[in-house]
Amino acid sequence: MRSLRPGIVWLIVLTIGVLFRVLLRDHLYLVAVIPYMLVSVATPFVILAGVRLHRPAHRAGWLFLAAGQLLYAVADGMTVADDYLSGEFLEPTPADLLYFGYYLLVAAAVLLFIRRRTPGWDLPSAIDALVVAFSAGLLSWIYVLEPLTSDSELPLNAKLTQSAYPVLDLMLLILAVRLVMGAGTRGPVLYLVLGSLALMLGVDSAYLATTIAEGGAVIETSLDCLWMISIALLGSAALHPGISNFDRRTDTAVPDASPIRLAVLAVAVLMAPGVQFLEWLRGDPVGVPLISGACAVMFLLVLARMSGLVAAQRRAAVTDGLTGLHTRRYLAEALTTECRRAARSGHAVGLLMIDVDHFKRINDGYGHPAGDQVLREVSRRLKAATRAGTVVARYGGEEFAVLCPHTAPRELQSLAERLRAETAGLPVEIGGELLSVTVSVGAAVLTGPDPETLIHQADKALYQAKTDGRNRCVLSTPDQVSH
Known part of the structure; x- marks a missing residue:
């Protein structure tokens, strides 16, 4: 006071x-x-x-x-x-x-x-x-x-x-x-x-x-x-x-489409025809070119605003709010497209499933904000270590996925090891304390139109990597699992 x-x-x-x-x-x-x-x-x-x-x-x-x-x-x-x-x-x-x-x-x-x-x-x-x-x-x-x-x-x-x-x-x-x-x-x-x-x-x-x-x-x-x-x-x-x-x-x-903001914009847009109507009632009509030009400019501004809103909605639908990576929905659509393309061209499609090791311990020991910080840092490192054209997505919780079109098994295994090493290379700072973070990686390669099979094989390889002790990569194919 x-x-x-x-x-x-x-x-x-x-x-x-x-x-x-x-x-x-x-x-x-x-x-x-x-x-x-x-x-x-x-x-x-x-x-x-x-x-x-x-x-x-x-x-x-x-x-x-x-x-x-x-x-x-x-x-x-x-x-x-x-x-x-x-x-x-x-x-x-x-x-x-x-x-x-x-x-x-x-x-x-x-x-x-x-x-x-x-x-x-x-x-x-x-x-x-x-x-x-x-x-x-x-x-x-x-x-x-x-x-x-x-x-x-x-x-x-x-x-x-x-x-x-x-x-x-x-x-x-x-x-x-x-x-x-x-x-x-x-x-x-x-x-x-x-x-x-x-x-x-x-x-x-x-x-x-x-x-x-x-x-x-x-x-x-x-x-x-x-x-x-x-x-x-x-x-x-x-x-x-x-x-x-x-x-x-x-x-x-600020809320992008709050009622107050929409009301202000509605009044502003209706001002030009409203003024013309009032002046007509007074017997002193405003020049048509002036009002027409004003309406045209404001229509274009509103159109640009709507275009921005639609683009923002699309980005929000396919972007994870915490990490900024693509969502699981976007990954599913991209995976279906790439598998169909691979079936026509004969090129292989690679998929990595990545899981943060002992993530529950981080949440329990340091709190959920610390866990969120770890997820953001892991996301940043995964994104930085992948090439253009690769789709990096948050698959759910502490699990990530990386879609690699036109990738042979050896290239995919090399990428998986690079991502694992990049994540484990430096500790993550949390509240002044340095925390070592590692990931397990399951990899799978497929030439065919069935994305579910590719996901199943990558999940199978990830499970094997966690079973073998975590902080490692495992490559799976439909007929084999190799370390």
Whole structure:
């Protein structure tokens, strides 16, 4: 509870600031904006305080956020001074340049979080983020950017400057959605960061929409309050103790087709036809090429996403979750295919059945996690010692199988001995203790269309190897068993 107190204090400060901003709305401008400026200036220092308090393993992302918020506070101060003095800065103003620097620093921070939490390329999450971003971008274009760029009274530099804000907000939102939809720890810190960036996009878009609407007026008090909340949410995220492991990668993947994720994607995909229908009801239909193009792009993104899901399902069906080897089901299909091919061509098919010796002792003496570690290490060594085209599978429990097409008996026996020696060559480290691990290998060669016979002969040879004392190889043929 004590670790949450700074966050609670910051929430109280924010609440008081919003309350005073509302109460001072009718006072002199410089007085009315004091609560907003206090929150804006305090936020970067609150982020630094959170980093110092909770000491996250990687601080770079949070330092980028603090630097970005400091630029934002300086730009706010310049904007307030400009409004009060009625300055005639040409857009982009010096404050605009600092605001743009804020976006770049925050984007760098979010990118660091993404790379820490999900090393490598996470294409499914990237596609999901693109679907959501494309939908949000369509709304931004129709209701903000297109009306703004069509306003003939604004000079070009003002159009470009004002248009940059929703575009940059959208960029941050894309990164935030990608952060949420990727792997990594969940919790308040993640959702506070997402809430801050999403609210910033909404408020900036509302500000532009009110300024370009005919007869519209900017409601400074409401927008300032929302900006204050958006800024302060990043401070709340930094003060939460969850930042200590926020960018630490977790082995638990995000559910790839959770109801919430599917609902978000469904709303995003239906946004384009929904907007067209609403505009038709208003008597102001949106251009057909725009909506058609948006629908086509999102259809292709969803198609790519479905293709990835199907590929992932196929991989999961034929891949053992613990070892990463092929499953028994995959081996059975591959064995049937190879036996039929061997019957037509006359080439021999070899099969190795491999069993980890005294595996029950490992589980009983060191625990099941240690047994899992041994299985993963044995799998790695078997895979490393086999050639391309060989099928290595986990047959069940502590038993493995290796399918070797176009392999003569002598070659198969040589491979079996190599796999046995490779496994027994180095001990496996378990909890700081070195454990010797050996395997027994049964081998069989067959030229014919009957995979069951080949499996039976390899099993028979494996039984003989275990009977003879384990940590040895036995080659079996339909009419003989040889050591």
